[in-house]
Amino acid sequence: xxxxVQSGAEVKKPGAxxxxxxxASGYIFTTYYMHWVRQAPGHGPExxxxxxxxxxxTSYAQKFQGRVTMTRDTSTNTFYMELSSLRSQxxxxxxxxxxxxxxxxxxxxxxxxxxxxx
Amino acid sequence: xxxxxxxxxxxxxxxxxxxxMTCRASQSISIYLNWYQQKPGKAPNLLISATSxxxxxxxxxxxxxxxxxxxxxxxxxxxxxxxxxYYCQHSYSAPWTFGQGTKVEIx
Numbered sequence: 001x002x003x004x005v006q007s008g009a010e011v012k013k014p015g016a017x018x019x020x021x022x023x024a025s026g027y028i029f030t031t032y033y034m035h036w037v038r039q040a041p042g043h044g045p046e047x048x049x050x051x052x053x054x055x056x057x058t059s060y061a062q063k064f065q066g067r068v069t070m071t072r073d074t075s076t077n078t079f080y081m082e083l084s085s086l087r088s089q090x091x092x093x094x095x096x097x098x099x100x101x102x103x104x105x106x107x108x109x110x111x112x113x114x115x116x117x118x
Numbered sequence: 119x120x121x122x123x124x125x126x127x128x129x130x131x132x133x134x135x136x137x138x139m140t141c142r143a144s145q146s147i148s149i150y151l152n153w154y155q156q157k158p159g160k161a162p163n164l165l166i167s168a169t170s171x172x173x174x175x176x177x178x179x180x181x182x183x184x185x186x187x188x189x190x191x192x193x194x195x196x197x198x199x200x201x202x203x204y205y206c207q208h209s210y211s212a213p214w215t216f217g218q219g220t221k222v223e224i225x
Contacts (some may be wrong), residue, residue: 045216102168103209105153108161
């Protein structure tokens with residue numbers, strides 16, 4: 001069965017960086033793109049970007065250009081999302097979500113709470 | 119960017135009620151519209167893709183319709199486990215945006 005298991009909660013100070021991991025299992029790693037989505041408290045989900053696990057190519061939402069880096073490690077079937085220059089508005093739950101058929105997000109990780117506070 | 123607007127933002131209903139909620143896109147997205155259910159503290163769960171394709175394991179009381187800019191999610195007979203927040207999301211082109219959600223509460 002498909003599983004996406006994310007790393008644990010993080011607390012960061014403003015200006016720092018955070019790196020969240022997402023370990024995939026139950027399917028062929030290189031055959032499905034992976035999205036990253038975040039959800040601030042009380043808000044709807046917000047798409048951050050997507051990575052092609054085969055080539056490693058990425059596409060980021062304009063809002064995060066220059067601050068986000070998405071990578072993958074094919075030896076461990078793990079995806080990573082790093083966000084830099086953190087500010088309080090970046091406090092949110094961050095999810096990895098697999099791009100399924102018809103471009104829907106068919107499987108999600110359990111989420112990683114990132115809290116930015118001085 | 120394509121904006122997604124959901125209405126209502128919340129609704130109160132009783133078990134057994136028929137519930138309908140809508141999602142409007144700021145431009146035509148053909149049928150590239152997906153619906154998710156989210157319960158507190160959990161990740162969103164895909165219910166319907168491409169406007170009307172029910173995901174495996176999703177009860178048949180859920181259905182979706184629409185095309186172009188206007189879409190609808192219907193729950194034919196609301197069950198206790200359906201009280202949650204529902205989000206629409208387009209998959210027409212990047213950036214893939216979500217609506218702000220419709221919260222279904224117990225009357």
